[in-house]
Amino acid sequence: MYKQVLAMYNNKSIVLGFSLLALFILVALVPTMFTRQSPYTPNFDNILAPANGQHIFGTDELGRDLFARIIFGTRYAFIVVLSVCIVTIPLGFTIGAIAGYKQNFIGNFLSRMIDVFLALPKLIIAMALVASVGVGIKNAIFAIILTAWAPYARLTRANVLQLKQQDFILVLKLQGVSSSRILFRFIAPLCLSPIFLQAFLDMSGYILMVAGLGFLGLGAQPPLPEWGSMLANAKDYILTHWWLITYPGGAILLLSLSFNLIGEGMQSVLTNKGF
Amino acid sequence: MQLITSISLNYKQCVNLFIRFGITSATLVLLVVFLSKISPIDSGLSRVGDQFSDISYQAKNVSLKHGFGFSLLTNNLVLQDIKLAMPATFELATAAMLFAILIGVPLGILAAVNKDKLLDHILRMLCLLGNSVSIFWLSLMAMLLFYAKLQLFPAPGRVDIAFLDEIAQPRFLLISSILDGNWPLFKDALAHIMLPALVLGYYSLANISRMTRLFVLQELQQEYVITCKLKGMPFNQILRRHILPNTAIKLITVILLSYASLLEGSTFVENIFMWPGIGLYLTQSIMVNDLNAILACTIVIALIFITANFICDALYKFLDPRVANV
Numbered sequence: 243m244y245k246q247v248l249a250m251y252n253n254k255s256i257v258l259g260f261s262l263l264a265l266f267i268l269v270a271l272v273p274t275m276f277t278r279q280s281p282y283t284p285n286f287d288n289i290l291a292p293a294n295g296q297h298i299f300g301t302d303e304l305g306r307d308l309f310a311r312i313i314f315g316t317r318y319a320f321i322v323v324l325s326v327c328i329v330t331i332p333l334g335f336t337i338g339a340i341a342g343y344k345q346n347f348i349g350n351f352l353s354r355m356i357d358v359f360l361a362l363p364k365l366i367i368a369m370a371l372v373a374s375v376g377v378g379i380k381n382a383i384f385a386i387i388l389t390a391w392a393p394y395a396r397l398t399r400a401n402v403l404q405l406k407q408q409d410f411i412l413v414l415k416l417q418g419v420s421s422s423r424i425l426f427r428f429i430a431p432l433c434l435s436p437i438f439l440q441a442f443l444d445m446s447g448y449i450l451m452v453a454g455l456g457f458l459g460l461g462a463q464p465p466l467p468e469w470g471s472m473l474a475n476a477k478d479y480i481l482t483h484w485w486l487i488t489y490p491g492g493a494i495l496l497l498s499l500s501f502n503l504i505g506e507g508m509q510s511v512l513t514n515k516g517f
Numbered sequence: 518m519q520l521i522t523s524i525s526l527n528y529k530q531c532v533n534l535f536i537r538f539g540i541t542s543a544t545l546v547l548l549v550v551f552l553s554k555i556s557p558i559d560s561g562l563s564r565v566g567d568q569f570s571d572i573s574y575q576a577k578n579v580s581l582k583h584g585f586g587f588s589l590l591t592n593n594l595v596l597q598d599i600k601l602a603m604p605a606t607f608e609l610a611t612a613a614m615l616f617a618i619l620i621g622v623p624l625g626i627l628a629a630v631n632k633d634k635l636l637d638h639i640l641r642m643l644c645l646l647g648n649s650v651s652i653f654w655l656s657l658m659a660m661l662l663f664y665a666k667l668q669l670f671p672a673p674g675r676v677d678i679a680f681l682d683e684i685a686q687p688r689f690l691l692i693s694s695i696l697d698g699n700w701p702l703f704k705d706a707l708a709h710i711m712l713p714a715l716v717l718g719y720y721s722l723a724n725i726s727r728m729t730r731l732f733v734l735q736e737l738q739q740e741y742v743i744t745c746k747l748k749g750m751p752f753n754q755i756l757r758r759h760i761l762p763n764t765a766i767k768l769i770t771v772i773l774l775s776y777a778s779l780l781e782g783s784t785f786v787e788n789i790f791m792w793p794g795i796g797l798y799l800t801q802s803i804m805v806n807d808l809n810a811i812l813a814c815t816i817v818i819a820l821i822f823i824t825a826n827f828i829c830d831a832l833y834k835f836l837d838p839r840v841a842n843v
Contacts, residue, residue, distance in 0.1 A: 354537070357540075357541070358537075358540055358544045361537075361541045361822075361827075362544075363777075363778070363780075363818060363823075364781075365784070366784070366818050366822070367815070369784075369815070370812060371552060373803045374553065374558060374811060375555060376557065446648065450651045450652075453653075454651060454653060457651075458788070458800055458803055460803065473653065480657055481661075488661075491651065491658065494651050495646075495650050495651070495654070499649040502645055502648050503645065
């Protein structure tokens, strides 16, 4: 354990990723530390202004400070990632564990369900769901969750299938330990590290997906400063006002890059493969 | 005897694959039907006036027999619209895929051969960025840079306004213009497809080059490579004669899968580059809350995706018997 932590500390991409992520977390927790401007107050005297001393990223089509909007938008990205992870990881783990451990009808059915949801195109399903049920950031999160649990379930199922043939599980069974206790007390801790690795690799995907939904007008609705919907508004000004699309997209890129850096680094430390 | 058991195993696996394909498609259709039932959007009520009585009935009948109902956007049958849009999407996806393969595969091989050297690190950064960037932002930036600032590429769209009549029918513009010998049209279409195809290609380039690198590295560790080295075979020849054919099998499945996921990615690229494919149709239908078109596009895109997945699985097991017998 200590060795692994040390190896992670020595891995450049993990350190870089974590420092970027820490900065973003700080921004999400105390946005007022970074800007004095309000992300909502319009200023019609100062519409579409380029970067200047007062507005370091310029202003948008309603004269709102772009930098402040990006800063306050960080929060929404984290809300999405956290709420998706909080639901999908336990859900995926439970389904995967039962699918791997039980050899009966339920287990087979859940295994099939995992395969089905892995084979569905995530983005299109999410788009269809939000577009037909109703737009908004809550529905967007729900739409991501609908398919996002499947990779965790597959991973857990594969792990459980391997682990349940080990001798110590047989010993536990002989001692009369109930199967739910075996699963959650003894098998679960052994499955955790690959699941967290998968989570870090998937998190950037959630960010990109919610930004994409926002870009199509399906995610967060105006005036919420969500990065994807900011880009959707900025699309009309692409030929004349470059800063409106460059900065919010750059923020998306940096945040998902930090997750990917951590994921890649952890992969190379934990499994010795990775890139 | 050994042979017979392995064949029967394959047969069982084929049936399994088909069952999975069937269940997945059925789940997709069920999901879409469920969405259409719970949706607050009433495709009949969104039409008003004299059209209401007859068309609204058909608009509610989202079945294949009724061509998925009518589209609010074009007033045509949705199925007709999709038929018109599909060739454009396939043309764009194919051009993007060609670009991704032509650049990605050599890049992956070079990176594997020069492991942990400069080229490998460059590729690593490229892949990281490719996984982290949102495709619609990349499209917007490409448009900003190459169209607005540098003016290297023509305006968004599939062809110039002068050739608009040419895209009224569903067809592959690049191929048919060559067949007709219509060179001005071909040049125009080629100029228009370049930028979206480059952006979309980058989306799968990361994946393809990364997998190529991984497969070549896996092969390099095999013992037959050592044998070849021992008998004095030049490294280039080992690569060409032994390693590349072995990786090609696995690469085909990766390429097919990326091709299917390109359809997803092309939704955004088409929206930004005004490429009249199924992605643009879907996003524009989303803008006007046209439930028929949204759900029909979902079914079509998802079915293509699922089918590609299925073919991939089957192909992988068929081409690599070692996988089939696991």
